[in-house]
Amino acid sequence: MLTAPKTKNNMIKIGDNIELPDFPLLLAPMEDVSDPPFRAVCKDKGADLMYTEFISSEGLIRDAIKSRQKLDILTTKNR
Numbered sequence: 001m002l003t004a005p006k007t008k009n010n011m012i013k014i015g016d017n018i019e020l021p022d023f024p025l026l027l028a029p030m031e032d033v034s035d036p037p038f039r040a041v042c043k044d045k046g047a048d049l050m051y052t053e054f055i056s057s058e059g060l061i062r063d064a065i066k067s068r069q070k071l072d073i074l075t076t077k078n079r
Contacts, residue, residue, distance in 0.1 A: 020048050029053040036072045 012020040027034065027042045027050040039050040052070055059067030 020051070024048040
């Protein structure tokens, strides 16, 4: 069985900067729903990890405003 590495305080660790509790609450990407304000609300309500919806590489290459807006990140204070 493959398991994620754990830190000394028994939290799941992703890379060097992300630590999640034993039973993390994760927000899945949802097209045209998981925008920065929605992710901020989810974080305020207890979500441990949020990420953007899938973004079209073609939209980024063409510098489409809608694709660039999906990359926006709101910084929030830690709980």
